[in-house]
Amino acid sequence: SQQGEEDPQALSIQEGENATMNCSYKTSINNLQWYRQNSGRGLVHLILIRSNEREKHSGRLRVTLDTSKKSSSLLITASRAADTASYFCATDNQAGTALIFGKGTTLSVSS
Amino acid sequence: DGGITQSPKYLFRKEGQNVTLSCEQNLNHDAMYWYRQDPGQGLRLIYYSQIVNDFQKGDIAEGYSVSREKKESFPLTVTSAQKNPTAFYLCATTSRAGARGTEAFFGQGTRLTVV
Numbered sequence: 469s470q471q472g473e474e475d476p477q478a479l480s481i482q483e484g485e486n487a488t489m490n491c492s493y494k495t496s497i498n499n500l501q502w503y504r505q506n507s508g509r510g511l512v513h514l515i516l517i518r519s520n521e522r523e524k525h526s527g528r529l530r531v532t533l534d535t536s537k538k539s540s541s542l543l544i545t546a547s548r549a550a551d552t553a554s555y556f557c558a559t560d561n562q563a564g565t566a567l568i569f570g571k572g573t574t575l576s577v578s579s
Numbered sequence: 580d581g582g583i584t585q586s587p588k589y590l591f592r593k594e595g596q597n598v599t600l601s602c603e604q605n606l607n608h609d610a611m612y613w614y615r616q617d618p619g620q621g622l623r624l625i626y627y628s629q630i631v632n633d634f635q636k637g638d639i640a641e642g643y644s645v646s647r648e649k650k651e652s653f654p655l656t657v658t659s660a661q662k663n664p665t666a667f668y669l670c671a672t673t674s675r676a677g678a679r680g681t682e683a684f685f686g687q688g689t690r691l692t693v694v
Contacts, residue, residue, distance in 0.1 A: 477619075498679055498680060499679070499680050501682070501683075503683075508667075508688070508690075509687055509688065510583075510585075510669055510671075510685030510686050510687045510688055511622075511669070511671075511683070511685045512685070513682040513683060513684070516680070516682065518680070556621065556622070558683075560679050561624075564679040565627065565629060565635065565676075566612055566624055566627045566637065567612070567624075567671075567673075567683055568624065569614070569621050569622040570621055571619065571620060571621035572621050
């Protein structure tokens with residue numbers, strides 16, 4: 469069962485531009501996480517936002533959460549070629565025993 | 580050097596053969612997970628274990644089996660019953676049982692190909 473659904477599926481931008489990707493989910497959540505995956509590698513945790521938070525920052529990353537719309541967005545400011553990767557949102561399964569991931573957004577940043 | 584080690588990095592399986600993917604962690608984490616990743620499908624949960632000697636099926640457990648005899652190890656066997664096993668397999672851990680509010684750490688993956 470796929471809880472989160474990222475949008476867009478793919479995004480191509482130039483270095484220095486901002487990249488925004490969105491995640492929609494179906495059921496109520498306690499928190500939402502974003503991960504990054506470089507091609508052919510494992511995922512790396514970026515940021516976690518709790519259901520009682522509306523916005524969170526970490527370096528060039530800004531995450532927002534709108535529980536009324538069941539959606540979250542990840543903004544990467546001043547993108548670099550090294551940001552080229554796939555980005556996934558993840559939420560708990562209903563039992564709270566495992567993370568369920570969306571299909572991801574593939575970001576390509578060209579110099 | 581703490582982390583999660585998956586081996587092998589590449590694995591080739593013949594039709595009708597069982598193969599076992601290794602996942603070892605030295606993070607002292609309680610919970611371990613196996614995910615399968617296909618192009619355009621994201622990650623799908625195969626099995627997970629919250630404590631030693633206990634594990635639960637995920638969304639796509641058919642054709643797979645696991646064991647959790649030691650805290651550090653959570654091997655995944657892809658059996659001949661799995662008809663389409665070609666995929667990228669990822670092992671992950673969380674520090675405590677239950678994923679709620681905890682960061683997951685991932686291994687570097689095993690790419691399995693049927694030949």
